[in-house]
Amino acid sequence: AQKVTQAQTEISVVEKEDVTLDCVYETRDTTYYLFWYKQPPSGELVFLIRRNSFDEQNEISGRYSWNFQKSTSSFNFTITASQVVDSAVYFCALSEGKANSKLTFGKGITLSVRP
Amino acid sequence: GAVVSQHPSWVICKSGTSVKIECRSLDFQATTMFWYRQFPKQSLMLMATSNEGSKATYEQGVEKDKFLINHASLTLSTLTVTSAHPEDSSFYICSARLRVATGELFFGEGSRLTVL
Secondary structure (H helix, E strand, O other), X not given: OOXXXXXXXXXXXXXXXXXXXXXXXXXXXXXXXXXXXXXXXXXXXXXXXXXEOOOOOOEEEOOEEEEEEHHHOEEEEEEOXXXXXXXXXXXXXXEEOOOOOOEEEOOOEEEEEEO | OXXXXXXXXXXXXXXXXXXXXXXXXXXXXXXXXXXXXXXXXXXXXXXXXXXXXXXXXXXXXXXXOOEEEEEEEOOEEEEEEOOOOHHHOEEEEEEEEOOOOOOOEEEOOOEEEEEO
């Protein structure tokens, strides 16, 4: 069975601070995908990144960066120089590498960025 | 890019009535769609997997007679909450997978149901 653990529930930072959101996953599959989604107060899910299990390269996209470590089964997300608009709930998710596999979500981390 | 659209985005109904939520893939064909439910300040919980032309696969604990799912075409799946009760009030989100299994899912905007 797959499982995603986001141990942090709420994080509050001051604007311009860096913040790291942790994600630890469990799966028995060798092929799987990891995702991060942002859910602003409006409710829609905004796709941030997808990483397959064979690609351990870290990725940077603007102020966002992701650190994928298979050895620790972690896929952490860092926001540098945080902004108020980053305030949202962030979900880490996992899916197996099969055709109709479902997405398993973590419980989400509520990030509040104060001006 | 690919877009998944849900309708209605919000609905209020009386207890005992049925409500239908539509999920459409606008510019791609989706053989598989997923329906999630999210209670306030909680995570998304998968309710069922909807496959075009066949019966939906429901997760444990989800009543298939209460949450009717129909995936009649490659671009449309519907979720009908039958005889809705206040405890069914929730945020329902659908997602669609491209025909070629890439692992990438696209999410609808969500539908907020309030049952009075």
